[in-house]
Amino acid sequence: MTSTHIDVTAIDLGELGAWMDAEGLPGGEITEVAPVPGGTQNVMVHFERGGRPYILRRPPAHARRKSNEVLRREARLLAALRGTAVPAPRLVAAQTAREPVFYLMEPVAGVNPSTGLPEPHASDPAIRHRMGLEAAAALAELGRVDPEVLPGFGRPEGFLERQVPRWLKELDSYGELDGYPGPDIPGLDATAAWLTRHRPAAFVPGVMHGDYHFANLMFALDGPRVAAIVDWEMCTIGDPLLDLGWLLATWPANNGHVPGLPPERELVAYYAALSERDLSAIDWYAVMACFKLGIVLEGTHARAYAGKAPRDIGDLLHATTLGLFARARDIMDGSLH
Structure with a gap:
């Protein structure tokens, strides 16, 4: 931060x-x-x-x-x-x-829900419920942008095929940090194998945010509309459904300031109504997001062993990684609801 x-x-x-x-x-x-x-x-x-x-x-x-x-x-x-x-x-x-x-x-006139909610959001459950749907709507709008407006931006060819090997390699690289005993992540191999077996055969390339969750959204001061998607550091051309998977993987754990958000399946249905993309494999994207985010967070845990990050933060993020892989197992078992 x-x-x-x-x-x-x-x-x-x-x-x-x-x-x-x-x-x-x-x-x-x-x-x-x-x-x-x-x-x-x-x-x-x-x-x-x-x-x-x-x-x-x-x-x-x-x-x-x-x-x-x-x-x-x-x-x-x-x-x-x-x-x-x-x-x-x-x-x-x-x-x-x-x-x-x-x-x-230009400055954005809006509120970030990770810092708490103002009125009328705080006291109106209908607004809070709608905020979740507006998050899906803004993502669907991003998914409609023609990637040709950004020629040479990212490598969409083979994007899905690269994901599991790319993040396993990242996890292996943490072994170079002094003191890190290696990943103790139950379900790691099983999740990687499931993702490889169930990978969608094809996708429609589009613009991706890369880190799409509630803390990276600004909402209008007077209602549930998304005023701006912020923090585009991980943007690329890839599969926009991975952004939706990322929203599902983090839902609603990092949204504690917003009670009454819609359930995951309602988000998916709302996105589907606004998009021509094939969402039949949405569970794969949610599991992939859990896998990737869990490995990213494990990097701080590894750096904490090497004295390059606070140990308490490393332990906290390792616990988050374990939670993400447990969530991935639940989704693989068909319990995304």
């Missing part, structure tokens, strides 16, 4: 203003500079200039190896979504020619 103690003085406001002038944006003094709390490993800063508010997104001062490339991809994707009905932050301008890469977007 991005710290709320971002050193905004590290941003050269004079250089930013000159770049904005060259982009033809409103001039004047840059004011109201403040960090945006929450979010991701990247930095977000709010400011105003020429009577207009902006959010600046850029890598942290000590950027990770792929930080700049991730932001290039985000900016390219948000530019492609500007002409669609997908609820996403509106890109204003991007500087991608040199590093650090950064871009400007």
